[in-house]
Amino acid sequence: MTLFGFEITGYQISFLALAGITVLAALGVVLIPNILRAALLLGLTLFGTAGLYVLMNAPFLAAVQVMVYVGAIVTMIVLAIFLSHEVMKTGFGKSTYNFLLGGAAAAVLFLFLFISIANSVWVRNAVAQGPEAEDVGVQSVARMLLQPYVFPFELASLVLLTVLIGAIVIAKEDKPGEP
Numbered sequence: 382m383t384l385f386g387f388e389i390t391g392y393q394i395s396f397l398a399l400a401g402i403t404v405l406a407a408l409g410v411v412l413i414p415n416i417l418r419a420a421l422l423l424g425l426t427l428f429g430t431a432g433l434y435v436l437m438n439a440p441f442l443a444a445v446q447v448m449v450y451v452g453a454i455v456t457m458i459v460l461a462i463f464l465s466h467e468v469m470k471t472g473f474g475k476s477t478y479n480f481l482l483g484g485a486a487a488a489v490l491f492l493f494l495f496i497s498i499a500n501s502v503w504v505r506n507a508v509a510q511g512p513e514a515e516d517v518g519v520q521s522v523a524r525m526l527l528q529p530y531v532f533p534f535e536l537a538s539l540v541l542l543t544v545l546i547g548a549i550v551i552a553k554e555d556k557p558g559e560p
Contacts, residue, residue: 396436403429417462424455457541461548 382389406425413419427450434443 392436396433399429399432399436403433417459420455420458420462423458424451427451427455454541457545461545464549 403426406422406429409422410419410426413422427446431443431446431451434440434446
């Protein structure tokens with residue numbers, strides 16, 4: 382298909398569709414005042430990111446994205462929302478609106494992260510070596526997780542478990558007459 386003199390492929394169309402859905406869902410996460418709908422849109426954003434991984438020919442990362450982030454993290458967030466009745470009662474979303482300050486802070490943070498990542502050594506090395514420089518298959522990821530990075534990997538799972546238990550304890554309602 383040719384559009385304005387440019388050849389457009391199915392890959393480009395699918396990338397634009399996935400990127401558009403992901404960006405619109407991410408905007409919905411930060412702009413919608415209903416916290417439950419924002420959590421569901423977060424799931425859509427993370428699922429769109431998994432689709433982008435598929436387009437980048439990284440099926441293992443896409444599967445991990447769906448299982449860990451969409452499946453576990455979003456489920457934990459939605460569970461925490463349902464357990465915490467106080468957040469739904471107080472109108473949390475209405476008290477946190479300052480678009481100008483929030484936009485300025487987001488722009489400064491984006492600029493800082495962009496400059497930091499663009500000037501990092503690993504990005505320069507990856508660009509210099511090209512896309513086929515290193516094996517990023519399932520075996521190399523498993524080797525990295527189970528050898529040098531096993532402690533941070535397990536520590537992250539303990540932190541997530543602690544957060545879930547903390548959300549349940551905070552959300553537990555004390556009824557009159559209960560100890």
